[in-house]
Amino acid sequence: MPEKTVLMQGNEACSEGAIAAGCRFFAGYPITPSTEIAESMSEKLPRVGGKFIQMEDEIASISAIIGASVGGLKSMTATSGPGFSLMQEGIGYACMAEIPIVIANVMRGGPSTGLPTKTAQGDVMQARWGTHGDHFLIVLAPESVKETFYLTIKSFNLSEKYRVPVILLLDEAIGHMREKVVIPDYGDILTEDRLVPIVPPQWYKPYEITTDFVTPMAPFGSGYRYNITGLTHDEMGFPTNKESEIISKMNKLRDKIMRSTTDIVDYESLYTDDANTLVITFGSASRSAKEAVQYLRNHRRKVGFFRPITVWPFPEKQLRQIIKKVDQVYVVEMNQGQLIDEVRKVECYHKKIFGINRYDGEMITPNQIIAKIREAK
Amino acid sequence: MSPKQAAKSQKAQFQKTEIRLSGSGGQGLILAGLILAEAAAIYEGKNAVQTQSYGPEARGGASKSEVIISNTEILYPKTTRLDYLLALNQESCDKYAHDLKEDGLLLADSDAVEHVPPIKVISLPLVRTARDKVGRIMTTNIVSLGALVGLSQVISVASLEKAVLSRVPKGTEELNLSALKYGLELAEEGKKYLEE
Structure with a gap:
């Protein structure tokens, strides 16, 4: 398909990105403000030989995509807060069983x-810690319709590469906003596929501890028989209570993500060289924050800008380098203060860290940010 | 082109234009916003962002759709100071008229909006034209778009026509083109009324 310029919603860009990334299975239950993702997937998937199923609820939806992924297809679902809460059990299962979704x-x-x-950014912590247990996953947050397209592709790529659930954290503002996007020729898009075993079935260990902690994944039905369970398991996939095996499994889940942060972590920083004030934000709030920072720069205030694109793993190292040069930090988010705690973890002793928050369902405005930063001095 | 006009057109070239279409849910305002943004972004190569706000109801309730058109990058996607406001009912007129810039223009439906504030206003029978002349009340959004573009010239009529045709349901092209034509005619009447 040749390059095309279109006006589309963030939600439509998400399904466009999913198809471009090779997603061929979607199961979901419609919920505002995510419904357009399901709607457009139901239209697009059959055209590329994929399957769309509207399930009876969100628990069934996440279970269905886990099953489809085990069957070998790149799979996704879309939801909003109430449905995301219901999906937490399945997310934990996919973390433990190392199933890309x-x-x-x-x-x-x-x-x-x-x-x-209405819009909000209240699920930052739920995305990271919504499911129980000590687990690791990846969360990406785009700031525009265009970035939604590319980060959806990246979500699939990381999910496949690391056999981990990836959460694409959009919000109503981005999901429903329409902007111009240049959709590249699908042939120019880099996609990753999960590793499949090269050993014969009798030698295959589905959860083998490898040097990079990622194990090749055999699709069910391809002749490789193995056990999948949410119980803590050994390298063969069978439940274990042996301490050494438990530790190996838990470390594997951590290290496959945390030892690859240079590959996974992405962020954007602007005007940080001479900044004495730093504005940190993510997702749709960054639209307002960027406008505010540009305004303050034009009025000779030395303000810098930092935006984690991967909210989890949080770009700690990168932020630490920038934050040590500034005197004060503002964290702009559409909730009562969630990301700010991650910033405090990076630098909690010497800097003044303030939250700029809005949580009445509307987007935070550049003026609110400008006013708050101006009143400081 | 007079120097004054030239200065105005140059100013328009660098300024961003902020438009809000408001009324009640079900009047097709979100589609109208989408068509306007698409005409600007795709057929005129400008930057455009369209956002919306509506209640949880399928019909009724307040609905608004916002479009920003600019030659430069648009960061904050919502409107702040409006250049144009379309109000299809009294409630939205009362609620949003104060968001207009000093020289901003309010385009109101002359039947639904009885009380207009003392600002630059053009009242036109948008709903009535859709119902009686076009023959389908559903085309109110396209009649309104025609009137708005005719008055503001924020995009060309040709671009608007292309965008309308690409977005309306198949089989309704003629109907919508006729709605557009009536809207543009209303704009001509409105211009005279403004000059008086």
Whole structure:
């Protein structure tokens, strides 16, 4: 398909990116403000030989994509807060069983059913810690429709490469916003596929501890018989209570992500060379924050900008380098302060760290950010 | 082109234009915003962002759709100071008229909006034209777009026509082109009214 310029919603860009990345299975239950992802996937998937299923609820949806992924297909679902809560059990299962899946969570106001048609960024911590147990996963947060397209592709690539659930953290503002996007020729898009075993079935260890902690994954039905369970398991996939095997498994889940942060972690920084004030933000809030930073720069304030693109793993090292040069830090987010705690972990002793928050369902404005930074001096 | 006009057109070239279409849910305002943004972004090569706000209801409730058109990158995607406001009911007029710039223009439906604020206003029978002249009340959004573009010239009529045709349901092209034509005619009447 040749390059094309289109006006599309963030949600549509997400499904466009999914198809480009090779996603061929979607199971979901519609929920505002994510419904357009399901809607456009139901239209696109059959055209490329994929399958779309509308399930009875979100628990069934995540279970179905886990099953499809075990069967060898790149699979995803899309939801919003209430559905994302229901999916947590399945996310934990996919972490433990090391099954690649992509979940788009288009955030809306919460808690509970909250504000279906309004925007918020309240699921930052839920995306990381929503499922129980000591686990590791990847969360990406785009700031524009264009970036949604590319980060959806990246979500699939990382998910396949590291056999891990990847959460694409959108919000209502990005999901429903329409912008111009240049969709490249699919042939120019770099896609990753999971490793498959090269050893014969009788030698295959489905959870072998390898040097990079990622084990090749044999699709069910390809002649490789193995056990998959949510119970802590050994290299053969069978439940274990042996301490050494438990430790190996837990470390494997951590190290496959945390030893590859140079490959996984992505961020954007602007005007940080001479900055004495740093604005940190993510997702749709960064649109307002960038406009505010540009305005303050034009008024001779030395303000820098930092945006984690991978919210998890958080770009700690990169932020530490920048934060040590500034005097004060502002964390802009559409919640009552979640990402700010990660910033405090990076540098909590010497800097003044302030939150700039909005949580009434509307997007934070550049003026609110400018006013708060100006009142400081 | 007079020097004044030339200065105005140059200013328009660098300025961003902020437009809000408001009324009640089900009037097709989100589609109208999408068509306007697509005309600007795809058929005129400008930057455009369209956002929306609506209640949880399928019909009724307040609905608004916003479009920003600019020659430079658009960061904050919502409108702040409006150049144009379309109000299809009294509620949205009352709620949003104060968001207009000093020289901003309010385009109101003359039947639904009885009380207009003392600002630059053009009242036109948008809903009535869709119902009686085009023959389908559903085309109110396209009539309104025609009127808005005719008055503002924020994009060309040709681009608008292309965008309308690419977005309306198959089989309704003629109907919508006729709605567009009536909207543009209303704009001509409105211009006279503004000059008076």
